[in-house]
Each structure stands twice: as structure tokens, then as C-alpha cells.
Amino acid sequence: MKDEAIVSLIYEKDELGLLKLADKYEKLLIHIAAGILGSRSRDIEECVNDTYLKLWNHIERYDMDKASLKTYLKVIVRNTAINKLRDLSKREERELPEDISDIAKYYIDQSQSVEGQIFSKESMKHLNKVISGLSERDKELVIRKYFYLQSSKEIAKATKMTVTAIDSRISRLRNKMKQEFLKEKEACYCMQKGVIYE
Amino acid sequence: MNEILLINMIGEIEPSLLQDDYMEKDMKRGFLSFLFRLFKKTASEIEYNPLNLNIFEEIRSVEEYDNQPEVTKTQEIREKISDIQPIENKMEVSTETVESTPENNGLSISIFKKNVKTLIKIISGIAAAFILIIGIIVILIMRHKSGTKLYEKKIQIIY
Numbered sequence: 555m556k557d558e559a560i561v562s563l564i565y566e567k568d569e570l571g572l573l574k575l576a577d578k579y580e581k582l583l584i585h586i587a588a589g590i591l592g593s594r595s596r597d598i599e600e601c602v603n604d605t606y607l608k609l610w611n612h613i614e615r616y617d618m619d620k621a622s623l624k625t626y627l628k629v630i631v632r633n634t635a636i637n638k639l640r641d642l643s644k645r646e647e648r649e650l651p652e653d654i655s656d657i658a659k660y661y662i663d664q665s666q667s668v669e670g671q672i673f674s675k676e677s678m679k680h681l682n683k684v685i686s687g688l689s690e691r692d693k694e695l696v697i698r699k700y701f702y703l704q705s706s707k708e709i710a711k712a713t714k715m716t717v718t719a720i721d722s723r724i725s726r727l728r729n730k731m732k733q734e735f736l737k738e739k740e741a742c743y744c745m746q747k748g749v750i751y752e
Numbered sequence: 753m754n755e756i757l758l759i760n761m762i763g764e765i766e767p768s769l770l771q772d773d774y775m776e777k778d779m780k781r782g783f784l785s786f787l788f789r790l791f792k793k794t795a796s797e798i799e800y801n802p803l804n805l806n807i808f809e810e811i812r813s814v815e816e817y818d819n820q821p822e823v824t825k826t827q828e829i830r831e832k833i834s835d836i837q838p839i840e841n842k843m844e845v846s847t848e849t850v851e852s853t854p855e856n857n858g859l860s861i862s863i864f865k866k867n868v869k870t871l872i873k874i875i876s877g878i879a880a881a882f883i884l885i886i887g888i889i890v891i892l893i894m895r896h897k898s899g900t901k902l903y904e905k906k907i908q909i910i911y
């Protein structure tokens with residue numbers, strides 16, 4: 555079934571739409587959630603079900619012209635999994651999954667300091683610009699590492715590079731992105747100042 | 753750039769930047785590697801199953817014994833009778849030799865090669881059978897086609 559048909563079924567609150575959606579995208583969603591949450595099947599299942607529920611409740615927010623249904627679902631499941639990961643760190647009595655990636659562990663340890671942070675539209679605009687300015691390979695590394703929270707080992711396997719090469723390249727990329735992000739911010743600030751003085 | 757900040761911010765980037773198929777590729781690769789591992793596992797199970805090896809060795813030795821002439825058979829029996837007395841000593845020696853031989857340490861390449869060859873034979877046999885069946889089907893279709901053509905011509909002649 556085509557995405558348009560699935561979306562229109564969900565618009566009409568027809569449960570068949572959800573069934574068709576699960577048929578088409580469930581494997582992908584499970585794969586993304588498992589990459590972030592490790593092998594905790596219950597958490598993964600909850601995460602995927604939450605994704606369906608979010609789409610069901612907020613289908614009117616989905617704009618087909620902006621992104622495909624697959625991309626929209628990917629974003630929802632990723633953010634839901636990240637929130638779940640954050641919840642895991644809050645519940646101290648719960649054991650953390652051992653098979654999650656290093657970056658996910660680091661995120662669990664450090665996330666409380668930036669929790670609930672709202673990013674300004676301008677900051678997001680700068681980041682979009684910085685990421686779109688990267689080469690395809692670099693973009694892949696950044697998205698794999700910071701969007702899908704894949705470990706360096708997994709990225710190395712997928713990109714046929716060594717783990718050390720991945721680590722050093724990502725570290726260099728991060729520095730480059732930081733510099734460009736600040737540059738973008740400064741340029742924007744100067745422009746705004748110019749407009750005010752004019 | 754702070755990694756945590758980047759993780760949080762990247763969840764809100766433009767969807768056009770996320771129209772990738774990295775995960776789909778990973779899934780496909782995962783399935784292929786699963787198949788490869790399965791094939792490897794089954795191949796290794798065939799290779800190293802001691803039960804299979806023992807059975808094959810037994811069958812081979814029985815066949816060899818049956819094919820020998822009667823004179824050699826009686827000679828073998830005599831040798832065995834003479835070996836009965838020092839059997840305990842022999843046992844010790846034989847266990848020591850089994851442990852120390854280099855062939856028993858690690859992978860036996862000849863066995864591996866043989867099993868790979870048999871696997872290749874099986875696969876090529878299946879492929880040949882498949883080609884044969886397809887060939888027969890094609891021939892049958894061709895014959896049937898000419899038959900239908902003739903039938904059509906006959907109909908035209910009648911009219």
C-alpha cells in the first residue's frame with residue numbers, strides 16, 4: 555500500500571491504516587529503536603507502539619511535501635527512543651542495558667544537564683546549514699553517530715572503515731562543525747546588527 | 753561542539769537532511785550476513801561432526817576389508833592375535849601419538865577441502881537438475897506452440 559493511502563486511512567481514524575503502516579515500516583522502526591535501546595525487547599516494543607500512537611494522534615501535523623512518511627516515522631521513533639533512554643537514567647534501580655552503544659551510554663550519563671532544552675529557530679537553521687554543507691560521507695558519519703546513536707564499531711562495519719579512522723574523523727568533524735556553527739552565528743548576529751543600525 | 757547538545761539538536765533538523773537509507777542498507781547487510789553465517793555454520797557442522805566422520809571411516813574400512821583377497825585377510829587375523837598380549841602398552845603409546853601429532857592440532861585442511869568439494873558438487877548437481885528441468889519445460893512449450901500453430905492452420909483450411 556502506498557504512503558498516501560496509509561496516511562489518508564489514519565486521517566480517517568481507520569485502524570487498517572495502522573496495520574498497513576506496521577506491515578510496511580515495523581522492521582525498520584524496530585531496527586532503529588534497537589540501535590538506540592539495545593536488546594531490551596519490551597522497551598523497543600513500547601517505543602515502536604508509542605511511535606504509532608504519536609502518528610495516530612498528531613497525523614494533522616504531518617506534511618507530505620516536507621518529508622516522506624518513512625522519514626517522519628524515523629524522526630519520531632528516534633526521538634521516542636532517546637526519551638526512553640533518558641528515562642532509563644532517571645530510574646536508578648533499573649539496570650542499564652549493557653549492549654547499547656558508547657555514545658548512548660554517554661548520553662545517559664550526561665543528558666540531565668541539557669534536558670528539556672529548547673533550541674531557537676536560528677540555532678536550528680545554523681545547524682541545518684552546517685550539516686547540509688558536509689560531504690555525503692561526512693554527513694553519513696554524523697547522522698549515524700548522532701542521529702541513530704550507532705557505535706563506532708557499527709559505523710566502521712557499515713562504511714568499511716576502521717574504528718580508529720571513524721573516531722578520529724568524527725572528532726575532526728565535530729570541531730569543524732563547531733567552528734562553522736559559531737561562524738554562522740556570528741555572521742547572522744552581524745547582519746542583524748547591521749539591519750538595526752540601518 | 754558538545755556531543756549531548758548535538759544529539760538533542762540533531763533530532764530537530766530538517767527532514768530533507770534525513771532522507772537517507774543507511775538503516776535499510778544495514779538491515780539488508782544484516783540479513784545477508786545472517787545467511788552467510790548460517791551457510792558457514794551448516795558447512796562446519798557437516799565438516800566437524802565426529803559421528804559422520806566415524807560412520808564414513810567405518811564404512812570405508814569394511815568396504816576395503818571385503819575387497820581384500822582371502823590370503824591377506826588370514827594374515828591380518830594372525831597379526832591381530834599376536835598383538836593381543838601387549839595391548840595395554842600399545843594403548844598408552846597410541847594415545848600419546850594421537851595427542852602429539854600435528855594433524856590433530858587445529859584444523860585439518862584435507863577434510864575441509866573434501867567437504868567444500870562435496871558441497872560444491874551438491875550445489876552444481878542442483879543447478880544442473882534445475883537447468884535440465886527448465887530445458888524440458890522450454891522444449892515442451894515449443895512443441896506445444898507448433899502444435900497450436902498447426903491446429904490454427906487446419907482450422908483455416910477447413911474454413
